[in-house]
Amino acid sequence: MLMVARCCTIRLTRLVLLLVLGFAGPEPGRMVAAAPQAPEATPEQVGLDPAKLDAIETALREAIAREAIPGAVVGVGRFGKLAYVKALGDRAVQPDREPMTRDTIFDLASLTKPIATASSILSLIHEGKLKTTDRVADHLPEFAPHGKEVITVDQLLRHRAGLIADNPLEDYEHGPEAAWKAICDLTPIHPPGERFVYTDVGFIVLGKLVEKLDGRPLDQAAAARVFGPLGMSDARFNPDQTLQGRIAPTEEERGVGVVRGVVHDPRARLMGGVAGHAGLFGTVDDLAAYASALTGLLRGEAQAGRGWLTPEEARTMIDPADTPPNQRRGLGWDISTPYSSPRGDLFGPASFGHTGFTGTSVWIDPESDLFVILLTSRLHPRNRGNINPIRSQVATLAASAVISDPRPDPGPVACGIDRLLLQGGGPLVGKRVGLVTNHTGRTRDGRATIDALRHLPGVDLVALFSPEHGIRGEVDREVDDGRDERTGLPIFSLYGKTRKPTPESLKGVEILVYDLQDIGTRFYTYISTLKLVMKAAAEAGLPLVVLDRPNPIGGVEVAGPVRDPRFDSFIACHALPVRHGMTVGELARMFNEEDQIGTDLTVIPCQGWRRSMLWDQTGLEWVNPSPNMRSLTEALLYPGVGLLEATNLATGRGTDTPFERIGAPWIEPRRLARALNDLKLPGVVFVPIRFTPSERQYAGETCGGVFLQITNRDQFEPISLAIGLAIVLNRLYPRQWDSTKLQGMVAHQATLEAISQGRDLAQIPRLWDDDLDEFQARRARFLISGYVE
Missing domain, CATH: 3.40.50.12170 (Uncharacterised protein PF07075, DUF1343)
Known part of the structure; x- marks a missing residue:
């Protein structure tokens, strides 16, 4: 009897929500067109085979015919341009049949996690209001009980916080505040950081964190930070009455009828339709606009993010870090886990994406610069439908359609060897x-x-x-x-x-x-x-x-x-x-x-x-020049971090990010990060971390230190970074930091003396002015005239 009563309570709550929000049913004949937001191209213009893409339509029509799905909207894009869009089958089959249209709005379900919540978190990081290494309880103290005080933002984003997948529905029946108190009272089921457990609870916490740091409800924060800047005109939580005619129903409920525009996820619904794990609605064009912006950032096009993220931050978002095989997750994105069916058979290990329970998915491959969007409402009308084989089949067909790279050569640079070969070997x-x-x-x-x-x-x-x-x-x-x-x-x-x-x-x-x-x-x-x-x-x-x-x-x-x-x-x-x-x-x-x-x-x-x-x-491929020089970011950091390598610091060798972190067993991370951030060095911030290098002087030892995050490479000054690090280390750890061997790297007596004397950071570069002026004059004679600025 208790279970029956509970189910009745949930259904009554859903009905009340439908009525209060004005979602009693679609407005007859209401069709509001949504203009495409991402640039468009023909398949041939972006190097895709139209015949291979047509096979996607055939596969989807077969799925519709066997009633696996009532209909679908599929979009395939490359180089940031939407090149193939098809609306197939029906949007609704009950109570009346409605043809699927391109502008159909879908309940995106767990696509909410990366696109609304994780993207808002990254936006807050971009603004310096948050760091991935922050402990959540530092911002939300009420979350700390029962061992959760050590859980970090990074662990939540990667589903490695040790939290349960879903807490009981009754925890949500008395509203969002009661639900939040119940979450704060949870005890982790695994030690934080130990293993991957896909969890809605963790993203509910992240949604709460967005609200705390942004000062607005999650739906408003995501609209301002992500949907608006990226041109996602139909993306929103709790879509209003004017959009009902375009919304794909998710299910039919007894006493309510066909449900449209109210989130299917029961926990998100009981939280008023806005939650960090579910609640977002949108169209194929909304997701194409997002994918276009993200792939543009991954190509290094800073303007593609429209102020949302930098290219470096976008790359961080899809970096699986040190997550183990079959548990590979980025910051909100799935990379290689049991949930990766939308990868198909041909996308490579650098690809990433996410799924939604209602039948939605996005998968993006940076290597081929291809994105695939599949939107279905598999729960309509009979609350069933296995979408995973269809997702995999569509992704495989899309990847097989890549036949060429028709873009103008992205980099006009040819190296000396290329010119020698053009000369037939010359000398x-x-x-x-x-x-x-x-x-x-x-x-x-x-x-x-x-x-x-x-x-x-x-x-x-x-x-x-x-x-x-x-x-x-x-x-x-x-x-x-x-x-x-x-x-x-x-x-x-x-x-x-x-x-x-x-x-x-x-x-x-x-x-x-x-x-x-x-x-x-x-x-x-x-x-x-x-x-x-x-x-x-x-x-x-x-x-x-x-x-x-x-x-x-x-x-x-x-x-x-x-x-x-x-x-x-x-x-x-x-x-x-x-x-x-x-x-x-x-x-x-x-x-x-x-x-x-x-x-x-x-x-x-x-x-x-x-x-x-x-x-x-340059358009040239990056090849690691040496084992620990693995990216342009590390090359930009190296003139600074490398200066300190001869001292008793770990500089990231023996980790997955050499030169992007420094530390030692005797360093307290927060103290060092605070002191370095107080210097306000241009283009870089310092994140407190602990790490265990596998080589050099601290192999196998836990080191406290900082992660060096370049926020603006045009402003970043690696030598100022090095001098600032030296001054702070000399001040905070005069007994522990051994700078004896610094002289071989700095190779400048006056600078060494200034560091040991604790001279002001602004004064030390003045020691180099005359020498740099003289070097510039010498250098000018040997510069190759063809290398114009």
Whole structure:
């Protein structure tokens, strides 16, 4: 009897909601058209095969015929443009049959989680009001009881907070405030962070967090932060009476009839239709507008986010971090879990998406820049329908439709090796060639420079020379000589017993070629190898050809102390500032003249590279130049974080984000983060964290520290970051922080003394002014004129 009474209470509550909100039924004949919000294109314009896309319609019509679904709206887009939209079958079959239309509004169910709630959370992070490492109880103290005080925002977003999937419905029967109190009284079923448990409760908490920090109800906050900026004109909670004629019904309830416009999820319904886990309604065009903006951000187009997120923040949103296999989740997005049926058979491991219980789904693949939206109302009319096989089939067909990339070449940059090949080998023809390279030496289309030269008519490649990290860039220690498994060529290590080619290694070589990707920082050793190769070439009377490559962190900014002569070393091989703003070809010209090396030097420059370009603007593929240099973000951080590597700090090596975090067992994270954020360094914020590196001095030890998040790379100054870190560490941990070995990296006596004296951060860069002015004058003579800003 108790169960019957409870069900009756829930149905009565639903009926009251329907009447109070004015949703007693659709307004006859009411059809309000919704204009498309995402750019559109033909399939051919975005490299999709129309015939393959037509197979999606065939598959959906078969599902409709067997009554798996009453109808569907499907959208497929690429490069941010909606290229295929079909409305098939019926929107409603009871009480009257209504044809499905493109502008049909669906109950999006759990798509609410990433699109409304997680997107609002990321917006708050973007504004600096929240961090993923924040403990939820710091913002919502009432949430803390029973061991929940340690739960973080990140754990909630990834469904790793240890919370139950759903608490009992009776907890919601007395309204949202009573429901919130019941959630705050829950005890985790698993230790937070231990495992993945898909939970609605966690996103209800996140919705509450949005309301607390934004100051508005979740529906209003999401509309202002996400739906409005991204042009999602029909996206909303609790759609009003004027939209009823376009809303797909979700179910038929006894005593109520066909339900439209009231959220199907019972907990969200009992909370008034607005909750962090469910309640959002929208159309295929709303979701296409969202997907278009997100994929644009992932392509690096900052304007695509319209102020919502930056490209870096969008990439963070889909980063699975260290979540284990089959539990891979981003910040609100599913990546690889048992819920990933919309991936289909062809989308790769970088793809992501989400499903909704009512029959909705979105899946996005950054690699092919493709998105697939499938909207159905599988619960209408008989509250059944297995949609997962259909989702998978549609995704597979959409992915198979990709046949080409018809966009204009995204980056006009060609490297020195590409230009050498266009010249047919130029000065190498008829010569026995020794090649200084590793895995970063590659053509624009991805061929190894080793292979390109081996197959070039008239060129005889006879020897390979490898820098630090070896010929494949995988070794983080000294490297022995060897033999290349693929070519059989001898490999002479320049980071082992010797760092300079020996006369013996150069026997039989008639010309040397250098093709390595530098990172734009004084202490990155590939440029030291370049200088030693130049000296060996001069001593042996061999010409040297340097195949130039872009400076990945740009060729404009010059910053940091210029090396004092007394600090000459393998990590400070020339009088350069920390960030020199030069390419390896330009550096070779500088080394040759300023050190009077006398190398017979030829530099083959890049084509199309501008000094203002960062790597992601070149159109070239990123290849990790060394094992711990895994992204452009890390390259931008390296001139700063790398300066402190010789001290007793962990700098992220042995974690999944090298150089994006620093710490030590003796650091208290919140104290350090607070002190660093108080410096108000431009373009970067500091998030308190704990981490356990797997290598170097603190291998296996838990370190307190900070995560370094670049918020604006145009404003970010890595050298100011380094000096600020040094000053704060010296002030907070004078006994624990050992800066003895800092001198080899800083290589500037006045700067070292200023740091040890605790000089003001604003004063220290003034120590470099004269030296930087002098360097700029020297540098100007060696810049390649074709590299315009």
